[in-house]
Amino acid sequence: MAMEPQMWRELGLADAEYQRIVDVIGREPSPTELAMFSVEWSEHCGYPRSRPLLGLLPKEGKYAARVKGEDAGGIEVAPGITILFKMESHNHPSQVEPFQGAATGVGGIIRDIFTMGARPIAVLDPLRFGELDEPLARYLFRRVVEGISFYGNCLGVPTVGGELRFEAPYGGNCLVNVMAIGIVETDKVATSRAVGEGNPVIIVGNSTGRDGIGGASILASHEFAEDEEKRPTVQIGDPFTEKCLIEACLEALETGAVIGLKDMGAAGITCTTCEMSAAGDHGMDIDLQKVPRREPGMEPWELMMSESQERMLLVAQKGREDEVLGIFRKWGLNAVTIGRVTGDGMLRVRDNGELVAELEAKTLADPPVYHLPAEEPDYYREVQSADLSQVPLPNDMNAVLRDLLASPNIAAAAWACHQYDHMVQTNTVVAPGADAAVLQLKGHRQGIAVTTDGNGRYCYLDPYVGAQLVLAEAARNLVCVGADPAGVTDCLNFGNPEKPDRFWQFKRCVEGLADASRAFGLPVVSGNVSFYNETPNTAVYPTPVLGVVGVLDDVRRHCTPGFKRAGDVIILLGETHEDLGGTEYLKRSHGQVTGRPPTLDLEREKKVQAACLRAVREGLAASAHDCSDGGLAVALAESCIHGRVGANVARRPPASSSQHPRRMLRASRRSRPTSARQPLCSAKSGATTS
Amino acid sequence: MAKARVIITLKKTIMDAQGQTAENALHNLGYRGVSNLRIGKVVEMELDGAPKEQLSAQLDKMCRELLANPIIEDFQFEIED
Amino acid sequence: MAKARVIITLKKTIMDAQGQTAENALHNLGYRGVSNLRIGKVVEMELDGAPKEQLSAQLDKMCRELLANPIIEDFQFEIED
Amino acid sequence: MATATELHFGIVVFPGTNCDTDAWHALHDGMGAPVDYIWHEDTDLTGFDCIILPGGFSYGDYLRTGAVARFSPVMGAVTDFAAKGGLLLGICNGFQILLEAGLLPGAMMRNVGQTFVCKYVNLRVEATDTPYTRAMEKGAVLRIPIAHGEGNYYADEATVEDLRRNHQIVFRYCAPDGQTTAEANPNGSLDNIAGICNRERNVMGMMPHPERCTDPILGSADGRLVWDSLLG
Ligand SMILES: Nc1ncnc2c1ncn2[C@@H]1O[C@H](COP(=O)(O)OP(=O)(O)O)[C@@H](O)[C@H]1O
Numbered sequence A: 001m002a003m004e005p006q007m008w009r010e011l012g013l014a015d016a017e018y019q020r021i022v023d024v025i026g027r028e029p030s031p032t033e034l035a036m037f038s039v040e041w042s043e044h045c046g047y048p049r050s051r052p053l054l055g056l057l058p059k060e061g062k063y064a065a066r067v068k069g070e071d072a073g074g075i076e077v078a079p080g081i082t083i084l085f086k087m088e089s090h091n092h093p094s095q096v097e098p099f100q101g102a103a104t105g106v107g108g109i110i111r112d113i114f115t116m117g118a119r120p121i122a123v124l125d126p127l128r129f130g131e132l133d134e135p136l137a138r139y140l141f142r143r144v145v146e147g148i149s150f151y152g153n154c155l156g157v158p159t160v161g162g163e164l165r166f167e168a169p170y171g172g173n174c175l176v177n178v179m180a181i182g183i184v185e186t187d188k189v190a191t192s193r194a195v196g197e198g199n200p201v202i203i204v205g206n207s208t209g210r211d212g213i214g215g216a217s218i219l220a221s222h223e224f225a226e227d228e229e230k231r232p233t234v235q236i237g238d239p240f241t242e243k244c245l246i247e248a249c250l251e252a253l254e255t256g257a258v259i260g261l262k263d264m265g266a267a268g269i270t271c272t273t274c275e276m277s278a279a280g281d282h283g284m285d286i287d288l289q290k291v292p293r294r295e296p297g298m299e300p301w302e303l304m305m306s307e308s309q310e311r312m313l314l315v316a317q318k319g320r321e322d323e324v325l326g327i328f329r330k331w332g333l334n335a336v337t338i339g340r341v342t343g344d345g346m347l348r349v350r351d352n353g354e355l356v357a358e359l360e361a362k363t364l365a366d367p368p369v370y371h372l373p374a375e376e377p378d379y380y381r382e383v384q385s386a387d388l389s390q391v392p393l394p395n396d397m398n399a400v401l402r403d404l405l406a407s408p409n410i411a412a413a414a415w416a417c418h419q420y421d422h423m424v425q426t427n428t429v430v431a432p433g434a435d436a437a438v439l440q441l442k443g444h445r446q447g448i449a450v451t452t453d454g455n456g457r458y459c460y461l462d463p464y465v466g467a468q469l470v471l472a473e474a475a476r477n478l479v480c481v482g483a484d485p486a487g488v489t490d491c492l493n494f495g496n497p498e499k500p501d502r503f504w505q506f507k508r509c510v511e512g513l514a515d516a517s518r519a520f521g522l523p524v525v526s527g528n529v530s531f532y533n534e535t536p537n538t539a540v541y542p543t544p545v546l547g548v549v550g551v552l553d554d555v556r557r558h559c560t561p562g563f564k565r566a567g568d569v570i571i572l573l574g575e576t577h578e579d580l581g582g583t584e585y586l587k588r589s590h591g592q593v594t595g596r597p598p599t600l601d602l603e604r605e606k607k608v609q610a611a612c613l614r615a616v617r618e619g620l621a622a623s624a625h626d627c628s629d630g631g632l633a634v635a636l637a638e639s640c641i642h643g644r645v646g647a648n649v650a651r652r653p654p655a656s657s658s659q660h661p662r663r664m665l666r667a668s669r670r671s672r673p674t675s676a677r678q679p680l681c682s683a684k685s686g687a688t689t690s
Numbered sequence B, C: 001m002a003k004a005r006v007i008i009t010l011k012k013t014i015m016d017a018q019g020q021t022a023e024n025a026l027h028n029l030g031y032r033g034v035s036n037l038r039i040g041k042v043v044e045m046e047l048d049g050a051p052k053e054q055l056s057a058q059l060d061k062m063c064r065e066l067l068a069n070p071i072i073e074d075f076q077f078e079i080e081d
Numbered sequence D: 001m002a003t004a005t006e007l008h009f010g011i012v013v014f015p016g017t018n019c020d021t022d023a024w025h026a027l028h029d030g031m032g033a034p035v036d037y038i039w040h041e042d043t044d045l046t047g048f049d050c051i052i053l054p055g056g057f058s059y060g061d062y063l064r065t066g067a068v069a070r071f072s073p074v075m076g077a078v079t080d081f082a083a084k085g086g087l088l089l090g091i092c093n094g095f096q097i098l099l100e101a102g103l104l105p106g107a108m109m110r111n112v113g114q115t116f117v118c119k120y121v122n123l124r125v126e127a128t129d130t131p132y133t134r135a136m137e138k139g140a141v142l143r144i145p146i147a148h149g150e151g152n153y154y155a156d157e158a159t160v161e162d163l164r165r166n167h168q169i170v171f172r173y174c175a176p177d178g179q180t181t182a183e184a185n186p187n188g189s190l191d192n193i194a195g196i197c198n199r200e201r202n203v204m205g206m207m208p209h210p211e212r213c214t215d216p217i218l219g220s221a222d223g224r225l226v227w228d229s230l231l232g
């Protein structure tokens, strides 16, 4: 039977891609094989469009990094202790069904962590929606937060941070990114390799249904068209089963009888069987009849593509099968042997005794690479040369400050944070609300700090500099709490890469991130690319979101943003320039998103951060906060609000710096609000200052 | 014044983890004859202000807009006066 | 094989905050004629293994033991074959 | 009654429980007390002096919080244990299970604000004649976190009257100055109730999490007072 073009097109494959499949396997694929190729070679799973550039990102840094080809990467933060982390997007599913989309986003990224043998210890959720006065944006925001709360709280993994940004370009395509962090003894990191001929291949967790067939992978590999029928692609989350899966998987790994383990995210059984085989230089022979299902009459290709949640694939040691199966049964989970590892590198899928797919695992796992054209967009020249010296000074600085503090991009995220259990596991030393969250590692002096940051506006105005500013800000957030930045994960949210101006944004951001990571000595240990974040009416700002983990030598030596006592001296580190481009002020007070983002001198930035870090570590600083959105004025106000004290500041420090502050901050009429992105410390009075 | 009752259930193709858990619990309690248990929502309300013949259309719209999530749920309703 | 549907609602004397929230939301959407909105649960299942005349007693027991909490909830059910 | 060195804690683990290890760390690392986990299918509680039903989402909180867990095999043994005077403490989901099991009166409803709430709250100590609060002062205000979606305590008027008459209300949500105002009530609980005990005073349920504030590095050590009372 010859294949109709409609068949592969419906699966999201271009004609050229189909031809390529025929060339590579030397024959027409069976329907099941075609489905398998369509998911493995999709952008979502195979990264064919982004891989060439991702190679630029550094894999090594000042802390021992652990990166290679697993689900998540990490860094060794203390002798023998590795922290694994990764961020992922669930943008399209959340736009379609915000509650389930966000919930399954949490579920998916958590699986990436425990599949490597790490216990998940924290989640962060950087979120971006349209302007809050849009009813749709409000609805999506509310439901996304509820979805994260529903799933994360039930798992008992604290949500300790994130971001909330509201801007028109995200109105048709929200960004729901989730970062997860786990802890594991370095020598116990599990692999996802299938090795050892004859070893049993076991599917565990939920049964397989038709939900989400072609969901994440197909959905994430296209723009949103108007009125598209997206129903079949929605996945439903079951956090209770996931919680049991975490416990059962970690318990099973502890026995030593597990050879390899991999979570089923997008593309379910296809992805796990093919990638575990390819990674282990082996093959697999599986029988679909054995797969527990929740609907009768499922076709082989449906089983292979289903994105039913809360499932894992596991390869156990021959002869110790029962031990492993027993652990999953104890936790009330399905666990069924569906096949065996083979030595010939072929993935064979059988159904009712019939061979429905027979492919070399490596071929399937190795999608072609596309080098897409990049082209500087028209707007770029224009914003670069915008003259901001003509922007009028506001009449009432107090009004400006009040307006900035009321901006949903700046105001506290307490409404969301209180819906998240951010304390469970009793490690949260600094809770959401500070520059970064601080977690203790029980039994160790060291602690970790973690933050997520993004800035679509800066990256839109200048993707190269913007990406660097994002990393600089994330690192600054970490030093403010007293942590040494140690490793990065990224979630790269962009528009349609097949449009050269969008791809240019992507390329410049990745280059900026690569250069800045190198300058800071930070490895990029893991990441995720989300393309096609656009509708016919809106394209999101190019938005790389970074998750950065830092290390505290002594978790007790940390700082928070609130001023601690009247009489303490306030010190502003770094230089202040007239950087107005892309600021929240320019947007709110003048309705403009233009100009160049703030100047960034990486060497100077590193020095400022080193000074701040030392002040916190040596106990000289009573508080520390970085100037970010809203600039110095907002930073001062936030430190006052957090600390419930006022502050008296002058443009130039007075001769005697130990004045008793009596008045609340009042911005001077002559000072121009800037976006100075620098740390602001308060030192204990009496400490020497310079 | 009319009374309405809306029944909202997860679409049949969608897994109902909650229902499954309740079914298992019933089995453990010895009620082995129970199967296909699914849990949904019921919304009861009083309706006023529209001529009776329009109520049904109005309620249908309310369900689509707010009460149910048509992407994952089915709904049905009855109105009595 | 019989089909059963159980409707579980908060006792009338108990304030239904969830229902109130939904009612307010409907008012904001312009459905001003809605009042006394209350949200409950519906449990649907198939029953087997007992003679028909016993099903009702069995279901009543299931509701009391597990499906409803008599301190705060009322329930009613119907069985059809 | 057991003395400090003798008190052996057992923490029950249901599928979906997620504050079991937190309670373990608080007791083991924080208080140096002997403590073990109890799987929900175990039915032998010999050797334990105090059983804790910890927080979490047993059985996913599906159907109703605590509704399914109360039928776990261990609960029969727990009920006997309590009937014989054993110490039984339910925290958060554990409290919900105690209510469903009828070991404490009343029921939990969804928070009146309809959302999950995780934050520090203030609690006023209402009864100090329980094994869980005897190291506290009556009227003292404690800072202890809550984290729940269904902590809106309800009981009919007669039951509440009974609770009051027998001094079974152990904690109430309050403002920092100790006033039990409506604003200080995070979930709509009747009479600001945050914790109650049974008439015999050996069974207590509370929504706030003392195990989350046993180590001062986490922001408060007021939770220690519960353990101090038990161990004292
Ligand atoms: N969606 C969210 N979930 C959890 N915490 C959040 C969320 N949004 C913001 N926060 C927390 O609020 C605080 C302030 O956020 P933000 O203004 O983005 O900080 P910064 O400017 O220092 O990067 C941080 O501690 C952050 O983790």
Ligand SMILES: [Mg+2]
Pocket: A434, A435, A477, A625, A626, A627, A628
């Ligand atoms: Mg900051």
